[in-house]
Amino acid sequence: MTADRNQDLQGELTERVRAAADAGRPLALRGADTKTFLGRVTTGEPLALCGHAGIIDYQPKELVITARGGTRLDTIEAVLAAAGQQLPFEPPRLGAGATLGGTIACGLSGPARPYAGSARDLVLGARVLTGRAEVLRFGGEVMKNVAGFDCSRLMVGAYGTLGVLLDLSLKVMPIPPCTATLVQGCDQAQALDLMNRWAARPLPITATCWADSGDGGRLWVRLAGAAQGVRAACSVIGGEPLPDADATAFWAGQVREQQHGFFGGDLPLWRIGLPRAIPSLDLPGPQLLEWNGTQRWLRSAAPPAVIRALVTPVGGHATLFRGGERTGAVFQPLPEPLMALHRNLKHAFDPQGILNPGRLYPEL
Numbered sequence: 001m002t003a004d005r006n007q008d009l010q011g012e013l014t015e016r017v018r019a020a021a022d023a024g025r026p027l028a029l030r031g032a033d034t035k036t037f038l039g040r041v042t043t044g045e046p047l048a049l050c051g052h053a054g055i056i057d058y059q060p061k062e063l064v065i066t067a068r069g070g071t072r073l074d075t076i077e078a079v080l081a082a083a084g085q086q087l088p089f090e091p092p093r094l095g096a097g098a099t100l101g102g103t104i105a106c107g108l109s110g111p112a113r114p115y116a117g118s119a120r121d122l123v124l125g126a127r128v129l130t131g132r133a134e135v136l137r138f139g140g141e142v143m144k145n146v147a148g149f150d151c152s153r154l155m156v157g158a159y160g161t162l163g164v165l166l167d168l169s170l171k172v173m174p175i176p177p178c179t180a181t182l183v184q185g186c187d188q189a190q191a192l193d194l195m196n197r198w199a200a201r202p203l204p205i206t207a208t209c210w211a212d213s214g215d216g217g218r219l220w221v222r223l224a225g226a227a228q229g230v231r232a233a234c235s236v237i238g239g240e241p242l243p244d245a246d247a248t249a250f251w252a253g254q255v256r257e258q259q260h261g262f263f264g265g266d267l268p269l270w271r272i273g274l275p276r277a278i279p280s281l282d283l284p285g286p287q288l289l290e291w292n293g294t295q296r297w298l299r300s301a302a303p304p305a306v307i308r309a310l311v312t313p314v315g316g317h318a319t320l321f322r323g324g325e326r327t328g329a330v331f332q333p334l335p336e337p338l339m340a341l342h343r344n345l346k347h348a349f350d351p352q353g354i355l356n357p358g359r360l361y362p363e364l
Contacts (some may be wrong), residue, residue, distance in 0.1 A: 017355075026045065028045065044356070047164070055071060060083040066170075073103060088116035090116075125169040130163045161360055180223050184239035188220075207220075211249075219237065270300060274295075281311070287299075343364065
């Protein structure tokens with residue numbers, strides 16, 4: 001798509017937002033519709049964003065890529081792979097055609113998140129169309145430009161409630177020269193103990209996952225880096241090596257894209273975030289663990305209050321990720337001082353409250 005056409009599309013988006021603000025008419029931001037199931041149910045006039053697409057700048061030597069929000073993830077990753085690089089936070093697609101803007105707006109990160117950084121950590125800058133119909137630029141294209149209070153990172157996980165993500169600059173990293181995945185049988189308590197002990201050592205671990213296999217559970221561990229270091233770490237961790245093709249299918253498909261059998265079925269899917277070193281919790285349903293146990297997926301029909309009563313006292317939070325009642329408290333309720341801060345931010349960027357109203361919380 002030509003630069004002139006993208007400029008025209010930006011102008012059209014700006015006029016749509018201005019007209020909606022003037023009329024007090026809510027807008028529902030829409031990319032490829034791969035993540036509309038996330039968050040609370042909202043209503044509004046659809047604002048299509050996929051057309052505003054394309055890679056603006058890519059500097060392999062600088063480890064930075066800048067692309068428009070409607071650019072497909074598979075397009076970006078193909079360009080990076082050709083230069084031996086990758087998006088280190090392994091963003092989940094959760095559907096065909098997933099876009100960069102939708103991924104960042106939802107704040108999604110994949111299996112490598114604890115080791116390579118989250119989506120928020122790797123956003124260097126953004127151009128944003130606010131609810132005031134203003135186009136603002138935040139951050140830059142190098143790490144030294146993001147010191148201080150960086151509004152571009154406020155947009156990560158805001159679900160479009162603060163603005164339309166027009167362009168994004170992200171840090172990229174080289175693809176490791178060697179990877180290996182090991183699997184061993186253990187129960188959840190043993191898996192948590194192993195992952196915590198490994199985390200205290202300088203091992204090149206880039207992903208972990210534990211799931212109940214019906215016979216006590218299995219723990220998968222991925223390592224990456226220089227071949228010598230990976231081989232040495234494998235001897236420390238132990239377990240059965242997984243063939244490369246099977247390992248790729250496991251991490252990219254079963255874990256990142258939630259194709260593992262655990263994620264099937266009709267029970268609501270909860271995403272539990274916990275501090276490090278929290279032991280096994282007696283949660284009401286089957287679990288799958290990632291991120292050294294700091295992210296725990298739960299399948300349960302238990303009431304939200306029951307689940308949060310188990311998670312909150314240990315410093316955790318619980319999000320209803322998929323299924324269940326999506327007009328209530330999908331995200332962890334916030335203390336009033338923190339909610340007041342969120343309301344102030346919403347008013348600053350979107351004073352008429354027209355951008356994805358209620359997607360995060362009813363007050364926003």
